Amino acid sequence: MASLRRRVRAIALQILFELDATDHSPDQVVARRLEEERLPPEGERFLRRLVFGAWEHASYLDRIIEETAPNWPVSQMPGVDKAILRIALFEALIDEEEKTPLKAIINEAVELAKQYGSDNSSRFVNGVLGTVVSRYRERRKG
Structure with a gap:
């Protein structure tokens, strides 16, 4: 199951990257990739x-990313890093x-970043996620 989940996350990364770089419909891209995969x-x-969760919540997730890494505006962030962070933060x-x-x-x-x-990328993703998780845990305790 772990290898399936990793494969699915990689496909989700590719789909989110495509959606962010184009005006393609999420439904169409997901349907096409499911046919291929x-x-x-x-x-x-x-x-x-x-895919749909990260895409629907992208604005919220991007705000979290920008709060956590203010020196790296999401609009200037590499698309791969952005997609990985959106997936992980959604999860x-x-x-x-x-x-x-x-x-x-x-x-x-x-691993996806590597x-x-x-x-x-892997250090950046690890740093952002580690910081978000620490803040999230503090809020849940408080």
Whole structure:
């Protein structure tokens, strides 16, 4: 299951990157990618939840990113890093269905950044997510 989830996150990253760079319809892009990928039903559900969740909440997630990394405006951030952060933050802060452990979310995001991002992406993603998780935990305690 872990390898399926990693594969789905990678596909979600690619879809979100495309959506951010074009005016393509999320429904059409997801449908096209699902035809290409042939995921099992649980993978398809997970992909839809990640893509549509991160896309629908992009403005909110971008505000969190900008609050956490004010020297890196989201509008100037590499698209891969932005997509990875949106997916991870959606999973960590919004997705009520999966309840993926925060450590696993961060680890998966860092691995995606290593595979698809620039040389500094994994450190940047890890730093942003680590800071957000720390703040999130403090708010939940308070």
